[in-house]
Amino acid sequence: MALLTRSRYERRSCHQNCINDCAFGLRKLLSRIALQASRTALCRLSGSFQMLKIKRTTPPSLFYSLVDDSRDQLLRWAHRSSIERRQRRAPINHDLFHSSQVVRMVSDDFDGHCAYCERAIDTSDGIGHFRPLSLPYEQDGEAFADHYSWLAFEWRNLFLICRRCQKAKGVHFPVTDSRAQFLATFDEVKAEEKPLLIDPTSDNPENHLNYLVSGECFPRKNSSKGSITVEVLALNEPELIDERRRAIEDAIRVWRNAIERPNELPGDFLLAGSFRGACRDILRRSLNEFGIANPSINSGRAFLRELQSLLQQSESDDRERLSGVIELLRNSDRSRRAELDRRTSVQFDRLVAVQSSTQQQARPVSPNSQVASLHVTNFRAIDDIVIPIPIKRSEKSGVACLLLLGENSVGKSTCLSAVALALLGTRESRRLRIPYGDLARSAARDSWDVWEKQPIQARVYFDDRKSPAEFFYDPVRNRIEGTEEQSAVVLGYGPHRYFAKSRGRRGTSAAQRVRSLFDPSQPLPDPSDWLISLRGFMFDEVARTICTILPIGDDDHLVNDQRAGICVWAQGQLTPVGRLSEGYRSVFAMVADICRSLLEHWSNMETAQGVVLIDEIETHLHPQWKMRVISSLRRAFPNIQFIATTHDPLCLRGMEDEEVVVLTRVLGGGVSILSDLPSISGMRAEQLLTSEYFGLSSTVDPDVQLDIAQLAQSVATDPTHAIGIEAEELVSRLTVGDSATAQVIHEALLRYLRERERPIDSLLPGARAEAVEAVLQALRKSEAG
Numbered sequence: 001m002a003l004l005t006r007s008r009y010e011r012r013s014c015h016q017n018c019i020n021d022c023a024f025g026l027r028k029l030l031s032r033i034a035l036q037a038s039r040t041a042l043c044r045l046s047g048s049f050q051m052l053k054i055k056r057t058t059p060p061s062l063f064y065s066l067v068d069d070s071r072d073q074l075l076r077w078a079h080r081s082s083i084e085r086r087q088r089r090a091p092i093n094h095d096l097f098h099s100s101q102v103v104r105m106v107s108d109d110f111d112g113h114c115a116y117c118e119r120a121i122d123t124s125d126g127i128g129h130f131r132p133l134s135l136p137y138e139q140d141g142e143a144f145a146d147h148y149s150w151l152a153f154e155w156r157n158l159f160l161i162c163r164r165c166q167k168a169k170g171v172h173f174p175v176t177d178s179r180a181q182f183l184a185t186f187d188e189v190k191a192e193e194k195p196l197l198i199d200p201t202s203d204n205p206e207n208h209l210n211y212l213v214s215g216e217c218f219p220r221k222n223s224s225k226g227s228i229t230v231e232v233l234a235l236n237e238p239e240l241i242d243e244r245r246r247a248i249e250d251a252i253r254v255w256r257n258a259i260e261r262p263n264e265l266p267g268d269f270l271l272a273g274s275f276r277g278a279c280r281d282i283l284r285r286s287l288n289e290f291g292i293a294n295p296s297i298n299s300g301r302a303f304l305r306e307l308q309s310l311l312q313q314s315e316s317d318d319r320e321r322l323s324g325v326i327e328l329l330r331n332s333d334r335s336r337r338a339e340l341d342r343r344t345s346v347q348f349d350r351l352v353a354v355q356s357s358t359q360q361q362a363r364p365v366s367p368n369s370q371v372a373s374l375h376v377t378n379f380r381a382i383d384d385i386v387i388p389i390p391i392k393r394s395e396k397s398g399v400a401c402l403l404l405l406g407e408n409s410v411g412k413s414t415c416l417s418a419v420a421l422a423l424l425g426t427r428e429s430r431r432l433r434i435p436y437g438d439l440a441r442s443a444a445r446d447s448w449d450v451w452e453k454q455p456i457q458a459r460v461y462f463d464d465r466k467s468p469a470e471f472f473y474d475p476v477r478n479r480i481e482g483t484e485e486q487s488a489v490v491l492g493y494g495p496h497r498y499f500a501k502s503r504g505r506r507g508t509s510a511a512q513r514v515r516s517l518f519d520p521s522q523p524l525p526d527p528s529d530w531l532i533s534l535r536g537f538m539f540d541e542v543a544r545t546i547c548t549i550l551p552i553g554d555d556d557h558l559v560n561d562q563r564a565g566i567c568v569w570a571q572g573q574l575t576p577v578g579r580l581s582e583g584y585r586s587v588f589a590m591v592a593d594i595c596r597s598l599l600e601h602w603s604n605m606e607t608a609q610g611v612v613l614i615d616e617i618e619t620h621l622h623p624q625w626k627m628r629v630i631s632s633l634r635r636a637f638p639n640i641q642f643i644a645t646t647h648d649p650l651c652l653r654g655m656e657d658e659e660v661v662v663l664t665r666v667l668g669g670g671v672s673i674l675s676d677l678p679s680i681s682g683m684r685a686e687q688l689l690t691s692e693y694f695g696l697s698s699t700v701d702p703d704v705q706l707d708i709a710q711l712a713q714s715v716a717t718d719p720t721h722a723i724g725i726e727a728e729e730l731v732s733r734l735t736v737g738d739s740a741t742a743q744v745i746h747e748a749l750l751r752y753l754r755e756r757e758r759p760i761d762s763l764l765p766g767a768r769a770e771a772v773e774a775v776l777q778a779l780r781k782s783e784a785g
Helices: 008-015 021-043 061-078 094-098 100-109 163-169 186-192 224-232 238-260 276-290 300-313 316-356 412-424 426-432 511-517 528-533 536-549 582-598 629-636 685-689 702-717 724-732 740-754 765-784
Strands: 209-211 217-219 371-379 382-388 402-405 456-462 469-474 479-482 490-493 557-561 565-570 573-576 610-614 640-645 660-665 671-673
Touching: 061 094, 061 100, 094 100, 209 224, 217 224, 238 276, 238 300, 238 316, 276 300, 276 316, 371 412, 382 412, 382 671, 402 412, 412 426, 412 456, 412 469, 412 490, 412 511, 412 610, 412 640, 426 479, 426 511, 490 511, 490 582, 528 557, 528 565, 528 582, 536 557, 536 582, 536 629, 557 573, 582 610, 629 640
Parallel strands: 402 640, 402 660, 490 610, 610 640
Antiparallel strands: 209 217, 371 382, 371 456, 456 469, 469 479, 557 565, 565 573, 660 671
16 A cells, blocks of 8 residues: 555554454454454544534624624613613614624625534524623622623624524523623633633634534543533434434445545535534544544545545555445444443533532523414314414514414414413313313304314424424313423413402412413412512513513613512602503513513523413503514513414514414304415504405595495496596595505506506405506596597
């Protein structure tokens, strides 16, 4: 062999009694080698790693022009005293981290791949932060939850991170000693802190992580960073392991094909696709076993050239050995996988003890999944319906929500009940003791008939889980079946959200948290006693969240007064919670109850995850507050998925088109989803009311409506009828878009007189276009005549 005088592969063969590979063949030789490798693999670490080291570039000038205003506002807030900041969240424009322009800039540095799991990702996932913008509660620490907020727009703190890794990482950022000083420069922060998470832009991951041919990530022995990074980022999640293993097998297949044919390697081999670092390192390990010491893999093109050069210079015997080394790696990794299971359980327990001395982490008790769709069958008014729920928002922060519209008794509240029962699991849903008749759908249309005993079913599907959460009521056996355990933290609030001290005791079970959806008389628990019991960080965290939602001034805050109890200081006045208006009281009590439930699993409301169901979200709210209620809830709980119902068009403010679903009755009974809805962006309240979202024919005075109807009838019966003067008079008496008929006439006039179209969303798209064209033709014929 010209490349190597004596490879490690050959030396090991000689050490094993000089087996004659001509007599026994390559297979027997490899089995002997694998036996010895399995005994020594745990004493030898090959230097493989999960992620590639990433070199950051200088940010483009456009980056600063996009973030400068938001950065200045943030720094002005950060320079306020800690007392002023303690009940206010940092004013961070989170939408910038989902802006396509900003995301593309960061994505270029990471070559379109997640910094942690190495999967190729779409820019719609947004970008994350290495040092999070908020922290969980630190029992012995002095840092506020917003400790790293001033680094929100620091270029080197922005990472391209997929949604899976963002959800896994959350706000967890353990350090070995104290945190950097608030408002320190980024260079000072890096010099002062010792993070326990790997930073692929400055650390060499090779020093902390290994992984196996089978796809598992393997922390290097005695590496605290490696162990904690694997745990916090869930790098051994089954689905991720399977994806990684398939990518490795594909790379091995291409490599072996090039060895055994022989063939040229593809020009993009290990340069594109997910898990490139993992695949490169598997091949590097095979080269190490062959005798080539530690070729660099951080440069994909340099590594590819080295592989191509090796193939060109290798003889047939060398190629056979290169192919055989792959099997050696498989066998040795089987032993290492068993050691991984043993070491992880022992070492991580020790590391968590070390970590908890500096940081107490609140971990959720349920998977961090989002609801992606709901399938309801034979449930009250609904015979069978599937409701999709968006997972992402378009270039905006926060989890996508769902707002259900429709006439009374069309099934909006039923959908909330179905979600609650499916997510609760059968263990908790049985606690509600709901009789079959309260959930059943009548088998007849002209009478109430539940004697047929149709099974009731609700399935909730998730964005990252194959199996749905299922609720199944078997009326024959009178038994609730389905998913046994609770699938997510779920809270439910009925339409009558009031609280009374004597009746407001709070149940401890998960079922009690949704009971008001099934029992409208169930009051909200009075939050005063609970809030009075809170101290320090816990009180501030709840206060920060409530102040994010309540329409109060920048200097207003919550006060735990010794005489009056919990009060709101607003507009220079101290007011006890019990003396607030009904709207304030209901929102205050609901938000406090949400916080109370979520604090059982998370110490930071900005990272808390779950599903909150609200029936008739507009109840007791002033119109100005209705317009911002959804946006306020999103800001207060950015990772909570809200599913709500409403009858008020003002509540659609802040919603995207895909987040609004209109339920409607179909001919012959049943319920379906209305399709081909116009865009809600920019529509006024009266336009929303006369559009398909609410279905009113008009919001104008009945006399004016009668004149419009007569004009429309004239056009229909006599196309030659001149309507120009009458139309102009009617338009002058109307606000544009106040009724469906007036909108058609107004659109026709604009197209005819001004040669441009004004979008008026009040009829179905096909019907609207035909009606507009009919009126337009009538105008033209009238002018010609």
